[in-house]
Amino acid sequence: MKRRQGRLMWVFIIAVTLMLAAAAEASEKGPAPGGGGLTRLVVAELRSEFWLPAYLAETLGYYKEEGLEVQFVTTKDGPVAFQGMHAGSADLTMLSTEPVFRAQAKGLESIIILSTLTNKPYMFISAPSITEVKQLKGKTIFAGAPGSAPHSFALSILAKEGLKDTDVKWAQMEYGASLAALEKGHIDACYLRSTAKKEAAAIKANILVDVSDPKQHQALYGTSRYESTIIVGTKRFVRQNPETIQKFANAVVRAMIWLNKNSDEEAAKKALPLFPAGNISADSIGYLRSSLSKDGLISEEGHKTIVAYCRAAGIIDRDIPYDEVYDMSFVRKAYAAFNK
Numbered sequence: 001m002k003r004r005q006g007r008l009m010w011v012f013i014i015a016v017t018l019m020l021a022a023a024a025e026a027s028e029k030g031p032a033p034g035g036g037g038l039t040r041l042v043v044a045e046l047r048s049e050f051w052l053p054a055y056l057a058e059t060l061g062y063y064k065e066e067g068l069e070v071q072f073v074t075t076k077d078g079p080v081a082f083q084g085m086h087a088g089s090a091d092l093t094m095l096s097t098e099p100v101f102r103a104q105a106k107g108l109e110s111i112i113i114l115s116t117l118t119n120k121p122y123m124f125i126s127a128p129s130i131t132e133v134k135q136l137k138g139k140t141i142f143a144g145a146p147g148s149a150p151h152s153f154a155l156s157i158l159a160k161e162g163l164k165d166t167d168v169k170w171a172q173m174e175y176g177a178s179l180a181a182l183e184k185g186h187i188d189a190c191y192l193r194s195t196a197k198k199e200a201a202a203i204k205a206n207i208l209v210d211v212s213d214p215k216q217h218q219a220l221y222g223t224s225r226y227e228s229t230i231i232v233g234t235k236r237f238v239r240q241n242p243e244t245i246q247k248f249a250n251a252v253v254r255a256m257i258w259l260n261k262n263s264d265e266e267a268a269k270k271a272l273p274l275f276p277a278g279n280i281s282a283d284s285i286g287y288l289r290s291s292l293s294k295d296g297l298i299s300e301e302g303h304k305t306i307v308a309y310c311r312a313a314g315i316i317d318r319d320i321p322y323d324e325v326y327d328m329s330f331v332r333k334a335y336a337a338f339n340k
Contacts, residue, residue, distance in 0.1 A: 256294060
């Protein structure tokens with residue numbers, strides 16, 4: 001019942017967003033002029049090391065060199081940022097593919113321009129007393145907002161053990177509050193990014209699932225490729241502003257190339273100004289290193305896996321062709337130009 005209510009809520013949200021998007025399109029004038037002759041680009045995001053190259057492009061000065069003034073707007077969850085973008089509050093959004101595909105299937109069109117990771121660096125952790133997923137029946141868990149990628153991840157883990165979404169209680173909170181809630185016993189399990197292994201160990205949490213492990217990733221998704229950590233724009237914005245999108249892709253790909261050549265310590269040092277709470281480190285980048293995309297491209301294999309996963313999870317009810325939702329021409333051109 002709750003899953004059906006969640007789907008109905010998403011239908012309602014998408015319907016409202018479509019109306020707001022129509023209003024935004026009526027007044028859309030493209031990216032605003034920034035200071036010093038730069039073009040301002042507003043990017044809604046979650047402030048996570050999963051999009052590390054996009055942040056390094058700022059601290060390394062690549063956006064400015066490409067003629068852009070990028071303004072990051074931090075939100076609580078990917079679907080919130082995505083809906084805001086379609087309503088006109090941002091030009092691009094950083095989030096996972098699942099909410100984008102859900103909206104695409106309902107007629108809210110977007111274009112994904114690049115991915116920063118090649119797989120899912122997700123974990124599902126529990127209180128020390130819980131050692132198996134099946135023990136979570138009747139327990140309280142946190143995995144982000146309904147419709148988000150972490151929420152879909154948790155649903156898949158439960159389903160693999162024969163549990164339904166109604167077999168657990170779902171808590172809502174900030175992502176940053178979940179570890180403290182788990183330690184204090186307010187929740188029994190939660191989603192956690194795999195770069196936070198030390199934090200999980202510090203509270204003696206059990207790691208029930210860790211798909212940063214290739215074997216576990218293969219078991220859950222059926223492949224090693226799952227390029228769903230993406231940057232996306234509305235179809236209208238991307239098609240009307242190809243030069244701006246190319247400049248953005250240039251800067252991010254340049255940061256990827258820089259990252260490939262520099263140490264975890266140097267990357268953490270360069271990224272730190274955009275993580276004032278200090279929640280990025282050489283260790284976290286080291287955990288993430290094997291998942292980082294070297295070129296921003298999304299493979300056909302990865303796309304097919306994401307579509308199959310989304311269909312099996314009930315996120316979408318139709319196949320979404322690769323060319324309908326991706327445009328890899330920007331990162332291909334950038335990589336050819338700068339990978340010397």
